[in-house]
Amino acid sequence: MRAKGQIFSMDFIIAMTIVILGVGILFATAGIKNFEAKETLVQNELNEKTETALVALMGGGQYNCVMNGNVLAYSLDLSKIGASSPPNIAKLKSYTALKDYNVSLEISGSSLFGEDLSNAKNIVGIDVNVLTCNSAVTFADLNKCLTGSMACVLPKQKATLRVGR
Amino acid sequence: MQRGQISIDLIIALIVVIMAAGSMATVLDGYRAGQDKILLENQVRMESLRLSNFITASQAMSDINFYAVEPISKISYKGNLFYPEIIIRNDLNTITVRAIANDMNVDANFGFSRQSSMTPELDLVNNFLVVRNAR
Numbered sequence: 001m002r003a004k005g006q007i008f009s010m011d012f013i014i015a016m017t018i019v020i021l022g023v024g025i026l027f028a029t030a031g032i033k034n035f036e037a038k039e040t041l042v043q044n045e046l047n048e049k050t051e052t053a054l055v056a057l058m059g060g061g062q063y064n065c066v067m068n069g070n071v072l073a074y075s076l077d078l079s080k081i082g083a084s085s086p087p088n089i090a091k092l093k094s095y096t097a098l099k100d101y102n103v104s105l106e107i108s109g110s111s112l113f114g115e116d117l118s119n120a121k122n123i124v125g126i127d128v129n130v131l132t133c134n135s136a137v138t139f140a141d142l143n144k145c146l147t148g149s150m151a152c153v154l155p156k157q158k159a160t161l162r163v164g165r
Numbered sequence: 166m167q168r169g170q171i172s173i174d175l176i177i178a179l180i181v182v183i184m185a186a187g188s189m190a191t192v193l194d195g196y197r198a199g200q201d202k203i204l205l206e207n208q209v210r211m212e213s214l215r216l217s218n219f220i221t222a223s224q225a226m227s228d229i230n231f232y233a234v235e236p237i238s239k240i241s242y243k244g245n246l247f248y249p250e251i252i253i254r255n256d257l258n259t260i261t262v263r264a265i266a267n268d269m270n271v272d273a274n275f276g277f278s279r280q281s282s283m284t285p286e287l288d289l290v291n292n293f294l295v296v297r298n299a300r
Contacts, residue, residue, distance in 0.1 A: 012178075023189070030196070034203070041207060045214055052218040056278060059225030071228050097221040097258075097278040 042165075043122055046101075050124045050163040053096035053103075057161070058128065062095055065133040065154065067142060075131040076159060078107070087113040098163060106160040107132060120164025130159045201243060202271075205264055208240050209249060210273040213262035216251070216294050217275035220260070220285045223296045227280040230300055234293040242266045248292055253285050260285075 057063060058074045065075040081087055092113075093099050104114030107130075117123050131145070131154040145152035219235045226233070239246040242264065252261040261274045279285065283298045 016181075019185075027192075027196075041210075045210070048214060048218055052221045055222045056224045060280075061224075061228055073225070095278050097217065097276050099276055 039122075043124070046122050046124045046163060046165060049098065049101065050126050050161060053098050053163065054126055054128060054161050056096050057092075058130065060095065063092070065131065066136045068138055072131065072137070072142075074128070075133065075154070076107070077133050077135070078112070079134045081105070081112055089113055089115065100165070102164045104162045106162075108157040109160075114162075117162060117164040123162055123164040125160055125162040127158050127160050129156055131155070132157050202269065205240065205242050205266060205269070205271050206273070208242075209262050209264045209271045212238055212240070212249060213260060213273035213275045216262070217260045217277040219294060220277040220279055220283070220296055223283060223298070224278065224280055227283060227298055228300070229298070231296075231298045233296045234288070235296075237292045237294060240264045251287055251294070253287065253294075255279075255285065 057076075059071070061071040063076055063080050065072045065077045067075075081092065089103065090099075092105075093101070093103055096103075102115040102117050102120055104117060105112045106114075131142075133141075133154050137154055141153050145154045145156075216235065216237070219233075223231075223233055237248060237251060240249050243266070245266075247264075250263040250265065252263065253259075254261075257276075258278060259274055259276050261272055263273075264271045277285070279296075280298070282300050283296055285294065285296045287293070288295050
């Protein structure tokens with residue numbers, strides 16, 4: 001009903017409220033989508049960093065077992081990682097280009113070294129099967145392991161690299 | 166009300182509609198500009214990450230002499246495709262990818278690791294990142 005001096009009708013106010021609500025929901029949805037996209041980007045970035053670090057760690061030569069003078073890919077010489085006590089985490093992080101991240105490395109569930117990942121918003125962990133040794137090995141040592149000998153000095157273990165930020 | 170007279174209701178309604186449309190256009194413009202910037206930043210960041218990872222992963226071949234090339238990707242911004250500027254600091258082991266678009270300048274910096282025998286460099290003629298290893 002129109003009263004004298006009345007500017008806005010009830011219909012108009014309701015219509016405007018619905019329009020503003022609709023626009024608000026639209027922008028809120030867009031904001032959530034943006035946030036999700038950013039989270040995905042951060043997660044992908046962390047994934048790629050971890051995968052690359054693992055490639056460097058498993059094949060770079062610095063921490064691998066040496067077999068008859070050759071670097072054995074996908075192996076870890078535990079004596080090289082834990083040579084200093086406590087292990088030189090900074091050196092390993094620098095080697096794997098993970099200086100700005102928190103890193104932990106486990107071998108078959110037991111921690112070789114670990115930084116605190118509890119405050120990290122995103123954590124990526126990758127498992128990889130590796131041969132482990134504690135000193136230089138020979139082809140004969142590898143052969144013993146392949147034939148199932150009890151005296152295997154290159155046991156296959158699961159290495160888990162966790163990276164958080 | 167006289168014949169041909171425009172009512173105050175109509176005028177107010179028109180003003181409100183024009184104001185609403187104007188504010189909506191401004192908000193949408195701001196939103197689109199924000200999205201363009203985010204898209205540019207993401208592309209630059211991903212390219213920087215990709216190239217730094219390429220150098221770090223090259224260490225897996227460091228026991229042999231090699232020459233590895235990785236094409237640099239173009240950046241897309243507002244319908245234009247262009248190559249970003251790449252700055253490699255071998256003393257700091259960092260790579261910076263910079264996109265200079267017409268109205269903004271976006272940088273992304275990532276660290277890499279390398280053996281002392283490895284040299285990352287740019288082939289600006291072919292737009293490649295080249296990693297050489299001489300043992």
